Amino acid sequence: MAVSKKIKKMMESASWIRKMFEQGARLKELHGPDKVCDFSLGNPNIEPPLSFTEALKEVAGREPGQHGYMPNAGYPHVRSKVAEFLCREQKIKITGDHLVMTCGAGGAMNVALKAILDPGDRVLVNLPYFVEYRFYVDNHGGILDITPCREDMDIDVELMEARITDRTAAVIVNSPNNPSGRVYPEETIRVLVEMLEHRSREIGRPIYLISDEPYRKIVYDGIEVPSIFPLYKNSIIISSYSKDLSIPGERIGWLAVNPEADDADELVGGVILANRILGFVNAPALMQHIVARLQGECVDIEEYKRKRDKLCAILEEAGYKFLKPEGAFYLFPRAPGGDDVAFVNRLQKELILTVPGSGFGMPGYFRIAYCVDDAVIERSREGFKRAIEAVG
Ligand SMILES: Cc1ncc(COP(=O)(O)O)c(C=O)c1O
Known part of the structure; x- marks a missing residue:
């Protein structure tokens, strides 16, 4: 075989x-x-967008050494630019120190899970869910638990709470959701984080909330995606430019650790090491230069x-x-x-x-x-x- x-x-x-x-x-x-x-x-x-093609032309061949290795977390000036945008978008205070450039949202999810999971730890996700999560969790020795959703495809926090064990290390929330197109309302997130705070205290370890947001900018009819960071300290946001800039083949995204998280700096350190040792080493250099110029574009x-x-x-x-x-x-x-x-x-x-x-x-x-x-x-x-x- x-x-x-x-x-x-x-x-x-x-x-x-x-x-x-x-x-x-x-x-x-x-x-x-x-x-x-x-x-x-x-x-x-x-x-x-045309601005992407223009940035590509501008950046190509501009500086000697621009295709070399760099710090595993990404270029400091790029991390700062993304953090600046995040401050405005998510109405939070964050600097580049808590942000890591990644190979798409998929790469970001893998580095997050690598950083927080011990073998046998459990990760919870509500239905319906992006199928790759099961593989990603397994990659790092974890076990994925699934919880049913409500009739309207919103998160059923009560049912989710019933699935939490003392080995639950994280909950993944994906909004706007693939495949349902649902945006979870702020009220649901508030109830969810209250439950996570309570259960984290009970089991004596933080249950991380990982918010997978590659579709954040693709919303309709004036709907807004609630910001996770101001609501729950032990949180990680993951995103990419795959969908909102239409560049999934370029493998560029980021991961942000809530600066208020318990041991936030250690967590960022773990994420950076995971980025390196999973073989990504760093996110693609050229794309980092480009997305730094395109913050907010869609x-x-x-x-x-x-x-x-x-x-x-x-x-x-x-x-x-x-x-x-x-x-x-x-x-x-x-x-x-x-x-x-x-x-x-x-x-x-x-x-x-x-x-x-x-x-x-x-x-x-x-x-x-x-x-x-x-x-x-x-x-x-x-x-x-x-x-x-x-x-x-
Ligand atoms: C919910 C969700 N998360 C993550 C990803 C991976 O995105 P990326 O191409 O940025 O790795 C996808 C891709 O379809 C997705 O739908």
């Missing part, structure tokens, strides 16, 4: 998103790419809003049941007939690619990633209609 038993098992249970991607490639080969409506991946279709959210509204109208007309997404670029309807895998297969007959809710721990639903051309959404109209009619 070429790979370990553990990896073999993971490969077998590999993510639904990848499976759909592969089936999609097969369908595209068979029918032609313009015939397939591919809603399977969260790969932004909007091009990065692709045009109105474009995603237009796509959301178009897709909502199509699904509503066909009779699907779903909550209108408040952020991110995903829609998570109930699977007609109740069997998400069967329904996703039925949609494939219409050359529509989506991902079963089972891939996000929530059978009975399916995810539509609408970060695609408007024409794809329009083309899917009849297929969505036929598929729901076929199920009855």
